[in-house]
Amino acid sequence: MTDRIREFLRDRRPEGPCLVVDLDVVRTNYNTFARALPDSRVYYAVKANPAPEVLKLLADLGSSFDCASVAEIDMALAAGATPDRISFGNTIKKERDIAAAYQRGIRLFAVDCREEVEKVARAAPGARVFCRILCDCVGAEWPLSRKFGCVPELAVGVLEHAHRLGLDACGISFHVGSQQPNPEAWDIALASAAEIFRTLSDRGIQLRMVNLGGGFPTKYLKKIPLVKTYGRAISNALRKHFGNRIPETIIEPGRGMVGDAGVVKAEVVLISKKADNDPVRWVYLDIGKFGGLAETMDEAIRYPIRTERDGDAKSPCVIAGPTCDSADVLYEKTPYDLPVSLSIGDEVLIEGTGAYTTTYSAVAFNGFEPLRSYVI
Numbered sequence: 484m485t486d487r488i489r490e491f492l493r494d495r496r497p498e499g500p501c502l503v504v505d506l507d508v509v510r511t512n513y514n515t516f517a518r519a520l521p522d523s524r525v526y527y528a529v530k531a532n533p534a535p536e537v538l539k540l541l542a543d544l545g546s547s548f549d550c551a552s553v554a555e556i557d558m559a560l561a562a563g564a565t566p567d568r569i570s571f572g573n574t575i576k577k578e579r580d581i582a583a584a585y586q587r588g589i590r591l592f593a594v595d596c597r598e599e600v601e602k603v604a605r606a607a608p609g610a611r612v613f614c615r616i617l618c619d620c621v622g623a624e625w626p627l628s629r630k631f632g633c634v635p636e637l638a639v640g641v642l643e644h645a646h647r648l649g650l651d652a653c654g655i656s657f658h659v660g661s662q663q664p665n666p667e668a669w670d671i672a673l674a675s676a677a678e679i680f681r682t683l684s685d686r687g688i689q690l691r692m693v694n695l696g697g698g699f700p701t702k703y704l705k706k707i708p709l710v711k712t713y714g715r716a717i718s719n720a721l722r723k724h725f726g727n728r729i730p731e732t733i734i735e736p737g738r739g740m741v742g743d744a745g746v747v748k749a750e751v752v753l754i755s756k757k758a759d760n761d762p763v764r765w766v767y768l769d770i771g772k773f774g775g776l777a778e779t780m781d782e783a784i785r786y787p788i789r790t791e792r793d794g795d796a797k798s799p800c801v802i803a804g805p806t807c808d809s810a811d812v813l814y815e816k817t818p819y820d821l822p823v824s825l826s827i828g829d830e831v832l833i834e835g836t837g838a839y840t841t842t843y844s845a846v847a848f849n850g851f852e853p854l855r856s857y858v859i
């Protein structure tokens with residue numbers, strides 16, 4: 484929560500659930516990343532929060548952008564980014580979208596298999612490609628599974644194939660899992676990356692870039708290490724595995740760039756019990772999984788929730804959204820302590836919601852409008 488957000492909510496009193504994003508926090512976060520990893524270029528992961536004001540600010544600060552679709556590429560271009568500052572980082576692309584990106588001047592593409600390399604070679608001849616390797620994501624609160632990346636042994640063949648087809652096989656990427664609380668998580672992936680660099684060097688292909696991905700956390704309820712600590716751990720791992728031949732690096736923060744810049748204002752619609760002797764109250768908010776809080780899936784992300792009665796005694800609550808879908812329950816397995824005095828109609832503030840909220844909200848499930856956002 485920032486003073487600017489508090490004042491905005493007090494003065495404007497917006498109706499309905501909404502996200503308010505403070506650009507000052509985004510600016511501070513950008514500068515913090517730039518200072519903590521001075522030798523890395525920052526490619527902001529647009530999907531975390533694609534609000535035009537956020538993209539414009541980051542473009543003005545000198546950020547580059549990691550985009551997953553032609554629509555995101557167009558948003559980054561509209562914000563003022565030049566094509567050389569945009570990466571098409573999705574490993575799953577239609578060939579015609581690769582061509583559309585190439586036509587817009589984009590020359591940097593992610594791949595994780597030979598089939599995708601062939602598409603890029605046809606639709607974006609001569610472009611730079613980096614191969615994403617699998618990462619076990621241990622410890623991440625929002626792990627990224629096996630959907631993206633290949634095993635390091637396969638990456639060698641993928642990049643050789645790219646080279647053979649006239650592409651510029653430039654490097655390796657990985658993602659250690661989103662909301663990664665362990666700064667050492669980059670070490671194993673960097674060991675694999677260095678191994679791939681050596682193998683390909685022996686075969687006459689000189690890689691020169693490592694894309695370190697995202698994973699930098701936002702503070703929710705638990706304490707997290709400073710970005711500086713991540714920077715130090717990553718530089719140490721780079722020195723350990725690459726010696727004095729440290730490659731060019733890029734980072735793709737999404738959550739860490741915007742998560743703590745946003746607060747969702749919501750309202751208590753109903754408080755009830757399922758039985759008279761039930762110790763747990765059900766608290767229904769006017770925002771739920773389909774209104775932008777999808778990362779509460781499996782109760783993975785636990786947001787700080789503030790009320791105006793936080794000084795009062797608390798008791799456990801199940802927190803649920805307003806839609807007629809039984810999946811629309813935010814916290815039940817681990818109930819959430821809220822003030823006993825909390826009442827229907829009270830406003831609640833859900834902190835750390837600047838990332839992955841507006842982009843996850845449904846268009847009109849049950850007629851609830853998508854999460855409105857104000858960028859100040």
Ligand SMILES: *Cc1c(COP(=O)(O)O)cnc(C)c1O
Nearest residue numbers: 528661662697698735736737738
């Ligand atoms: C989503 C995504 C990111 C951002 O991850 P965070 O954990 O939010 O920082 C970075 N890179 C790629 C390729 C992504 O898909």
